[in-house]
Every structure is written in C-alpha cells, then in structure tokens.
Amino acid sequence: MSSAAMEIPYSVEPRPDTGLYNGKVGIWLFLASEVMLFGALFSSYIMLRVGSDAWPVHMLNVPIGTLNTTVLITSSITVVLAWAALKLKEFNKFRLYMGLTVVLALTFAIIKSFEYRSKFVHYAVEYTHNGQVIEATGHIEGSPWNWSLKTLQNPDHPIESIVFHPDAAGHGHPGEGATIHAGEHEAVTIATKDIHKLESFGPWHHTYLAIYFTLTGLHALHVLGGAAVLAWFWITGPAMWRTDPERLTNRVEVTGLFWHFVDLVWIFLFPVLYLL
Amino acid sequence: MSHEHAHDIKQATRKYIYVFLALLLGTVITVIASYIPFGSHALNIAVALFIASCKAFLVAAYFMHLISEKRMIYGLVAATGFFFLGLVLLIVFSDADQLMSRP
Numbered sequence: 001m002s003s004a005a006m007e008i009p010y011s012v013e014p015r016p017d018t019g020l021y022n023g024k025v026g027i028w029l030f031l032a033s034e035v036m037l038f039g040a041l042f043s044s045y046i047m048l049r050v051g052s053d054a055w056p057v058h059m060l061n062v063p064i065g066t067l068n069t070t071v072l073i074t075s076s077i078t079v080v081l082a083w084a085a086l087k088l089k090e091f092n093k094f095r096l097y098m099g100l101t102v103v104l105a106l107t108f109a110i111i112k113s114f115e116y117r118s119k120f121v122h123y124a125v126e127y128t129h130n131g132q133v134i135e136a137t138g139h140i141e142g143s144p145w146n147w148s149l150k151t152l153q154n155p156d157h158p159i160e161s162i163v164f165h166p167d168a169a170g171h172g173h174p175g176e177g178a179t180i181h182a183g184e185h186e187a188v189t190i191a192t193k194d195i196h197k198l199e200s201f202g203p204w205h206h207t208y209l210a211i212y213f214t215l216t217g218l219h220a221l222h223v224l225g226g227a228a229v230l231a232w233f234w235i236t237g238p239a240m241w242r243t244d245p246e247r248l249t250n251r252v253e254v255t256g257l258f259w260h261f262v263d264l265v266w267i268f269l270f271p272v273l274y275l276l
Numbered sequence: 277m278s279h280e281h282a283h284d285i286k287q288a289t290r291k292y293i294y295v296f297l298a299l300l301l302g303t304v305i306t307v308i309a310s311y312i313p314f315g316s317h318a319l320n321i322a323v324a325l326f327i328a329s330c331k332a333f334l335v336a337a338y339f340m341h342l343i344s345e346k347r348m349i350y351g352l353v354a355a356t357g358f359f360f361l362g363l364v365l366l367i368v369f370s371d372a373d374q375l376m377s378r379p
Binding site for chain 1: 295321324332
C-alpha cells in the first residue's frame with residue numbers, strides 16, 4: 001500500500017450527507033465536550049457562591065483584568081482575519097494576523113502569570129500585639145513567595161520576625177477579618193513567636209480563590225494549548241500553502257473556532273470573577 | 277465554505293470589525309456597570325451576565341460563523357445548550373430549598 005493511497009477523506013470537500021468537511025464536525029463535537037467541562041465548573045461556582053457567607057467583590061485587579069480581556073478579544077479578531085486572508089489568497093496577510101494572534105495569546109498568559117504571582121506574595125496574618133489578637137492583610141518586606149508559619153519556624157533557617165506592610169484601609173476583604181486599627185498602616189515588625197497564622201492568598205485561603213484558580217487555571221491551559229497550535233500553523237503554513245492551500249484554510253478555520261471558544265469562556269469568567 | 281467569493285469575504289471582514297468594536301464597548305460597559313449600585317447585587321449580576329451573553333452571541337454568531345452554518349452544526353449546538361442548562365439547573369434546583377431559605 002503506498003502512502004498516497006492513505007488520503008484522509010473530506011478534509012477539503014464537504015461530505016455529502018453532512019454538507020461539511022469532517023474537521024468542522026470534529027471541532028464542534030470537541031467544543032461540545034468543552035462546554036460540559038466548563039459548565040460543570042461554572043455550576044460548582046454557583047454552588048460555592050450561594051453556600052458562602054461572604055464573597056469578595058472587586059478583589060482582583062480590575063484594570064489588569066480589563067486589559068487582558070481586551071487582549072483576548074483582539075486575538076479573536078486577528079485569528080478570524082487570518083482565515084479571511086487565506087480565503088482571499090493573501091498569504092502574507094495571513095502570516096501577519098496569525099503571528100499577531102500568537103503574540104496576543106502569549107501576552108494574555110504573561111499578564112495572567114503576573115496576576116497569579118501577586119496572590120502568592122499577598123498575605124493574611126493573625127498575631128498577638130500587647131495582649132490583643134490582630135488580623136491583617138498585606139505584604140511581607142522583600143515580597144517572599146508563599147511563606148507560611150512553617151517557613152518562619154523552619155528549624156534549619158528560623159526567621160525571628162517579619163516586617164509587615166498592611167493593606168490600606170478599605171482594602172480588607174469581607175469575611176477575612178481585616179481589622180487594622182487607625183494609624184497602623186505603616187510597616188510593623190512582628191516577632192514569629194507572636195504569629196498564630198500566616199497564609200498567602202493561594203487557592204487554600206478562601207473558597208473564592210479556590211474556584212478562581214481552578215477556573216482561570218483551566219482556561220490558561222486552553223490559552224497555552226491554543227497558542228501552540230496557532231504557532232504551529234504559523235510555522236508550517238508556508239509549506240502547506242504551496243501543496244494544499246484549501247486544506248490549510250480549513251485547518252485555520254477549525255483552530256479559529258477553538259480559539260473563539262477560549263475567548264467566549266473568558267467573556268463569562270471576567271465579570272463572574274473580577275466584577276461581581 | 278470554499279466557494280465563497282472574494283466579495284463576500286470582504287463584506288464579512290467589515291462585519292468582523294464591527295463585532296470587534298461592539299465587544300470592546302460591551303467590556304467597557306460591563307466594567308462601569310459593576311461599580312454602579314443598582315439597588316440589589318442580584319441586579320448587578322443580572323446586568324453583567326446579560327451583557328456577557330450578548331457578547332457571547334456576537335462571538336458565536338459572527339466569529340464562529342454560526343449565523344450561516346449547516347443544519348448538523350445547529351443540531352449539535354442545540355444539544356450542547358440543552359445539556360449545559362441541565363448541568364447548571366440540576367445542581368441549582370437540588371439546592372433550591374436552601375437557597376430560598378437564605379435571608
């Protein structure tokens with residue numbers, strides 16, 4: 001059997017019974033399964049939220065979130081313009097728009113990673129001061145990554161005290177007991193022996209953060225996976241354009257459908273996690 | 277899709293630009309609306325989800341070409357929507373007595 005005989009059917013011409021090339025049916029079936037995956041997590045979000053006594057609103061950095069939303073929406077138009085350029089046989093334009101899409105996808109991922117980092121250097125601390133128990137949120141001098149009381153008490157490298165910069169008043173989050181007294185916004189030195197609890201704003205800190213990291217983490221994996229496929233067609237596109245241009249056009253359309261879905265999920269994640 | 281004329285594609289491209297601008301506008305409105313107290317937080321949630329649904333419709337209809345697709349895709353999307361609603365509503369309804377009794 002020669003390899004030429006192994007041609008995949010209906011990759012370009014529509015199948016008579018569906019009226020569609022097979023790749024398109026495949027991607028829509030895949031997207032259906034994706035809807036169920038994200039749907040299960042969205043319904044978990046609803047359950048957790050209505051079952052929670054306090055839910056933080058505007059806890060994340062809204063300007064950064066808005067910027068990232070804009071980046072993702074822009075990448076959605078560039079990928080559809082890349083497909084349209086192939087339809088118009090303007091290959092150089094395709095390369096430009098596809099390249100832009102990859103850059104925007106990576107920009108989104110980089111901005112997201114900075115947002116994640118900011119959560120792991122933000123702390124909630126509970127300590128005794130003059131016989132009074134104080135709870136505060138803020139930053140530790142030097143911005144250490146994800147410390148806990150265990151880090152401070154590590155017998156090999158014990159840390160005697162931390163310099164804590166409390167958040168400005170009003171930045172405390174509901175249900176997190178940010179009770180900072182007036183005039184205490186300057187840095188305070190807290191001895192390790194006085195600390196009862198020290199925790200970064202990781203997924204373990206609050207139900208909201210748990211579902212935030214789960215939903216955005218799964219979405220970020222989709223962004224990275226999509227970026228890899230987009231980059232692949234940007235790299236291998238020129239060769240396929242010479243041998244099988246219509247098939248390349250369909251592949252780009254199918255990749256675009258996935259990419260728009262990733263954008264669509266974010267359209268709901270942004271208000272649900274950043275604004276409400 | 278392979279027999280579309282260049283003219284149609286150029287027309288579609290213009291539509292994509294309009295959709296893109298509408299999506300940006302929708303994003304700005306959602307952010308501003310989230311800072312306006314509408315009386316109850318539930319109303320704020322409803323407004324934001326309504327705008328998000330409009331944006332999702334624009335993306336699905338124009339960028340994903342659902343506005344002019346074959347019947348099979350419509351069937352697939354309808355089935356997906358049905359099961360998605362089932363997934364969300366079943367869980368919400370199973371907890372409905374608790375939701376209603378909340379102050």
